[in-house]
Structures are given as structure tokens and as C-alpha cells.
Amino acid sequence: MYKATGYEDIPYLPAAPLTETLSYNTYSTYASDRRKYRRYLCALKSALANFVWKTAGEKSIVIMVLGAGRGPLVSASIEALSSCSVHGKVYAVEKNPNAIVTLNFLNRTKWDNQVTVVFSDMRDFHPSDENKADIVVSELLGSFGDNELSPECLDGALHLMKVLFAAIPFNPMCYRILADCISIPCNYTSYIAPIHSPKLHQTVRQQALREQQIMADPLAEPMYFHLVINVPSFNQVSSSHFVIVNNLSSNDRFKELTFFAKESCDLSGLVGFFNAELFTGSTLNILPNRHTPGLFSWFPIYFPFKDPIFVKKGEKIVIDFWRASNARQVWYEWCMVKPIQTPIMNCNGRSSAIRKI
Template sequence: MPLGQRAGDKSDSRYCGVEVLDFPAGDGLPAVLTHSLSSAFDFLLAPLVDPDYRPTPGAVLPVAASDLVLSPSQWSSHIVGKISEWIDLDSEDEQLRLDSELTLKQEIAWATHLSLQACVIPPPKRSTCANYARVVNNILQGLTNMQLWLRIPLEKSESMEEDRDKSETVDSWEWWNSFRLLCEHSSQLYVALDILSSLPSMNSLGRWFGEPVRAAILQTDAFLTNARGYPCLSKRHQTLLTGFFNHSVQVIISGRSNHNVSQVSEGVLSRDENHTEDTPTQHALSPYLDYMAYLYQRMDPLPEQERFEPLMDNLEAQTYETFEKDTVKYTQYQRAIAKALVDKVSDDEVSTARTVLMVVGAGRGPLVRASLQAAEETGRTLKVYAVEKNPNAVITLHSLIKLEGWESMVTIISSDMRCWDAPEKADILVSELLGSFGDNELSPECLDGAQRFLKPDGISIPSSYTSFIQPVTASKLHNDIKAHKDIAHFETAYVVKLHRVARLAPPQEVFSFAHPNFSPKATNQRYTKLQFELPQDTGSCLVHGFAGYFDAVLYKDVHLGIEPNTCTPNMFSWFPIFFPLRKPIYVPSESPIEVHFWRCCGATKVWYEWALVAPSPSPIHNSNGRSYWVGL
């Protein structure tokens, strides 16, 4: 039974599991499952094989339950297998190592036979775990559907400044990182994080949101007790859990109950304390589950734009219709045009002056409408030229103008703006050619061409725009790109909703363009070097690439953008852009990240190249625009 209803949330984070600590001897597993499901848990993390068993030639594996005692769908929907925790693949004891390898392979084979969706494999027992990783990697090569979740305690000790060299600092993220590097970022290898009572810093926790975390195993010891004797979590734990819910991570409750609260106190579930054998007792961990449900249900519904998800799709395939619905965007345009009109025509001149405004790329007319509304709002007289090269959009535009009775104010130019010869020059040039990275859809080149229609003192709306990037951990995106098995996909930027991503440092400016620009030496080539410093308490991390955004000044103080710190709220026309790195880069704690970005212009195309310079140089990505470009 899911934790609750949350509008828009279809992720796994609605489900909550419980860890079975004791081996269910005999055929105890079905009873444990029934009891847990009836107590509103959704699944079990359960041992599959007697943990006291050690490999014996010819012995039958002492499994928790034969495959016949549960139905196939029960096995696959409600059981996550827990591999025996005694295994130690990196022991100095060769016999233990060999027994561990055999056991791990036998238990995984059994779980595969049961068609389980996932198995949790125990935490590495020591800091070097190369042999464990080797055996898991071998197993991963042969798995088709089942996932392996490597259990890792969520801990990071912060070393004191003075004894940094002496004290042994523990950062369990480093274990995970070594393990997955050895397993070559396998897309079937995930993390199950053990949440303990103490938590490292938020910056350090944030790294995990970009990692493939499937489950947070919440220890009952991590809970506090509220005034009424019920379990609850510290503010920091609550923030972390909310973060996990927002990143599709599911919770598993684990441990012994520390809160023996009376189950009759709340009335609804009122039952005689001397319940008969037929009345099932409530699960000992139910109070913890109740608290999880409370936390989950307390969250805000997902915002509208979060539900809209064209993941990894080309936005050009979206229709005009979708974009025209972005009312926030056109309201900003209208505000900018209104301010420009007031600047162009003083209140004294209102009755005599006529402002010429050109919309380049008019589409089906939203900017024409915004312009006319701005004129009406400010009492200015407007002559609008609507230039549009798509003949189908032009048909709609004609209907719109007739319908609205704008014939006297609007002239439709069915032409490519590059070929058009304007009959007069404009005071204001309005366009919406911006991409997620600002200049990535040739806005600079188009507006350079269009400014020949503009008077020397004319205004371009937008008047300037700037792109931004920030380094991110994004293992899911990286694996999606890797699945293509070529270099070209790693040299392509993606317009994509950034869901399971860790943002490692604040965004910085990359390229800026201002319009109009009548300088004869103006070029649209750009070269920018950026250096990112990660917060000191982050620890080391893996960078898969850079998230990109833009911010545009439409006119004066009216801006529009998706840069996270200044983004225009409730706008859905743009998702971020993602520039991947061919090889994820390990960034040691406190090492700066230096990245270089180029915007290159050729005779027939415009493209970006990018390269990491520190902590270690990457190859130049997209050399000569070989993989990714926009044609002129």
C-alpha cells in the first residue's frame, strides 16, 4: 500500500519496504510477507539463504523458502533478496574468499531463478574491495533483468583542519565510487544507502542525488521520540528523506523497534489489547511506517512543469500549441515591449507618433498579440510587421488577424527574414529565438541578419542574453548516453529535464550576446574558461558533465530565464541543456574544476566544443563540430 497520494508522483518513492532481520526458518517467509503487507508495507528485504550455511560439496542450498511457497508475482513484486552478509571477498583468508565467491554466485543464481527484481549485496568489509567488485562485475555481465543494489552506510567523517594528514577520514561515497569504476558504471548496479542516526553535511549528502540510489534503508536507531512517545526524525533527516522522495528513492525500514507505542491510542485502529490469535498483531515497525507516510503526504504536490517530461527528446518536435500556452513567457514579453514603447514615445507624442515593430519569427502570433496588448496598455500606436517563413504558420496567422480585427495594424510577411527587403526600418525588433543555452538555436546569427531592418537607435527585444553552466553528477543520464555505444552521443548536448542530478557548484556565466551590435569587428565566436570551486565539505565527487541554462534581458529590468538562482517562475518552454563528458571525471575533495567552452562559427554551421582542463584534461569534445552542430 503506497505511502499516500501525491499529485503527479508516479515514482517508486511511494513504496516502503521493511527489512527481515532474522532468517525465516522453515517456511516462515509467506507468514512474514502476509503480516508485513497487511501492515501496509509494500515489500520485504529478505534473506534468501540460511546465513549459517557455508558451501559444502553436494549440499542442497538451505533456502528461506522454495519458489513454490510464493507465487511468481509475489516473488517479483514483494521480495528484494538480501545476500548473506558474512561474505567477505577481500579477506586475506583465501578459503573465506573462495567460499564467499561461491556463495554470492549461488545466491544470485537462486534470486534469478525466482525472478526477483533486485538483490541487495552487503557493504564492502574493507576500504579496498577490488575482488568483491570483480566478482560482482562478472555477475553483472550475465544478468539481464535483475538489479544489484550495493548496500553502503551513509557516512562521511570530516577531518579537523590541523590533523588532516593523521586521522583516517571515512567517506563511504569513495567506496561506492571505486566499486562502480571497477564495474565500469554498470547500468544494473545501484546503491542502497543505510541511513544512520548521524548525518554528514548537506553538501556531502547532495552528491548522492546524482548517483543511482534505489533505496534508503532507514535504521530505527535513526529515529528520535516526540513528546507523545512516537518516533520522529530530526529536521536534517526529514530534509534528506524529502530529497529522496523527490528523487524516486524508496525507503526500507530496518532494525528493532525502539518505540513500543500503544496501538489503540489513535482510535481508528482501536482494538482490544488482548487480541485473539485470529486478529493479526500490528507490525512492530508500523509506527515508523506511519511516520514515513506522514512525511510523504506532507510534501507539496509536484509543480505542473515537473510533470511535463520530454526526457531526452528533441524539443523541436513539440508543437507551437504547447509553447503558446506558456503565458508567463508572453507576459514578460508584453511587459518588456510596453517599457520599450514608453521609452520610444513620450506621453506628449502619443497622439502623433507611430512605432514600427517587427516580429521576426512570428509563428502563429503570440508575440504579435503581446505587442498589440502592450500598445493598448500604454496607449501607443503600433505598426507591426510579422515575419514568418513557415507557410503553415502563416495561414494560422492570417486567420488570427482576421478573427481579432487587427488588419489595419499588422502586416504579415510570408518570407525568410534573410531574403526579405523591408519597406521601412523598425524601432523595435521582437524575437523569440532563444534556446535552453541562450545562443544555441542561432539567435545571434538571426538577429545579426535582422538588425539591418532596425533603425540605428532601435531596440532589440531581447536586448541581451547569457548562458550559464554548472558541474553535475548525473549517472542516469550518463548511462542513457552510453547505451548508444558511440562517441557522437557523448559529444552532443541534450535538452533534458534534470531529475536525478547533483548540482555541485553554483552556475557561472559562459557566453553573452547583446543586440543590436553594429560594430564591424563583431563576431559570434566565443571562448570562455571557467573555474568551479566545490564547497569544502562536499568531499570528492564524480562529474558526468555540465548543466546549462540561460538568462535573457528582454528590456531593461524585464528578464526571462531558467538559470536556477534567477529563473522566471512557472515557465515551461525550456528545460536545461546537458553537456556530457565522454568519461566521468573524479574530482578529489577541494580540487577546482576548470572547463573551457568554445562557440565556433563555420561557413555552414555553428557548434560548441568543450573540454575539461582540471582536475585532469579531457579530450576536446565535438572537435570541428563533428558530432553536434546547428546548420546555418
């Protein structure tokens, strides 16, 4: 059992790895989550077994680690290839100049120069057709699944995947691709629930006054007012052969959710979680009642209301929730519809948004 300590009861702003350079401490925290990488290793072995079955073992495989960081997924990829006795190439694609130093060092001292280290944004890397990926591996998930722009990152990496065919219709902003590639993770789902936590509400309010922010990524363990209900999900792929339908608003989502109050209390906001399927049989889950044992890389995300809202026991609660975007950024909006109508929080991303560029 591994446990992160020193972060309790402190809200943190979510990371933005697409536009920011992650710190050494952030990478160290990620790398110390051994349970997470064991799950990735199991997923890689399963994906390799699928590949060997599909090709009858007659083909070399290309694995691309997108956002390789300091290399834990690269190590897992090499171990999986060795364990499954599969011949293949491993690419480590990373845009952080500090992390590249570590990757090059590990390639010389640990990986026996088996890895092709690529210093590039994944959106700008263009390998030859024979070196495109059979498996892409990433750990781009945030506490709400897609809040660190995993969909947008992987949309920008479609050209790295081996493709069977691409059919381009008359609308130039929409295309369909049948890709002969496995993505790890293969899908993930976001969840949300109303929450009662006066302490968290007060802490975030004080932080918002200082930083003009209204969304934080807390590690606190507040009282979960209602078991989570499924909200906007984003399915990256469903199998080794998958269809991607892309257009300018494909990653936007809307969901109206209904809850019933278990107790009379003041609702402080909404709390969010995610569940990810890496590959068949391997999952990462931060839902309170299904949390992956020993996993500490992600904490629940908090979407506050401007003011606490009183609800009575048994009362119906209706929440509207959006994932919205424009050419430059992605943001979330939310409001209560019943028992009272509230203004839309974070309308047009005015207080909190995640930059694409």
C-alpha cells in the same frame, strides 16, 4: 503556477528553427507558457513608453515580430500598443508555411487585419525605409541562450532596423551600425556548471549510440554540483541606441572557467542555463536559484563528457568552453583542463552542430 508535464527525465535534442520547420506540438507548448508572454508584454509596454518619451508621441511606431510562429508575440504587440495608446504598425515575419496559415487566420478573426503578415525568412524580407522597425521582438532563444542561433538570426535581420548611420571601414568584412531601434530581448547571458548525474550520462550515452549525437536538451532535474558561473555572453543591444560591430567571427566565444568541488564524486558533464533581459525590468531566467516562476519553455542543456571524471572534495576544476562556427554551422566544444586534461569534446562540430543554411 503553470507546469509542463510529460517530459520528465527525457533528453531532447535542441530545436533548430533557422533550418527546420517547427511542429504544431512545439508551437503549442511555446504558446501555453503564459508567464513568458506576460513578461514580453511588460517589456513591450516599457519599450513603447521609451519610444513615446523619445519622440514626444509625434511619430507612428513599427513593431516587427521576427519568427512570429502562431502569433503570441503578435497579440502581445497589439495589446501593448492599445494599452499605451500608441499608433503603430505590426509586422509578423515568419518562414514556416504552416504557421503562416494560422497567422493569416488570426489576422482576419482576431486582429482585425491590423497586422502585415510576411511569409519570408527574416533575412530575405526587405521593407521600405519608412517601414523599418523601431522595435524588433523575437523568441529565438534556446536553453543555452544562443544555441538556437539567435545571434545569427538577428545578424541577418539588421537591415530590418531603422538606422541612424553606418560607417564602413576599409575592411569590407567589418562594419559598425548605430541603430535607432529596440530589440526585445535586449541581451542575454549563458551560464555553465559541472554536474554529477549518472542517470543522465547513461541515458545520453545510449541515445548517442543510436543517433550519433552527443548533445541533448534534458528536462531532468539532476544534482547541481556547483552554483553556475558566468560563461560566454552575447549582448544583442544595450539600449534604444546601440552599436553593433559585426565581422565573420563576431559570435564565436571562448571562456576558461574555474570551479571548486563541493563533494567528492564523478562529474558526468556540464549543465547550461541562460538569463535574458527583455527590456528594462523584464527578465526570463532558467538559473536554478533564480528561475522565473511558472516558466517552462526551456530546460537546462547538457554537455556530456565521454567518461565520468572523479574529483575530490575541494579540488580545483578548470573547464575550457568554446562557441565556434564556420560559414555553414555553429557548434560548441568543451574539455576539462584540471584536475586532468581531457580531449576536446565535439571538436569541429563533428558530432553535434547547428546548421545556419
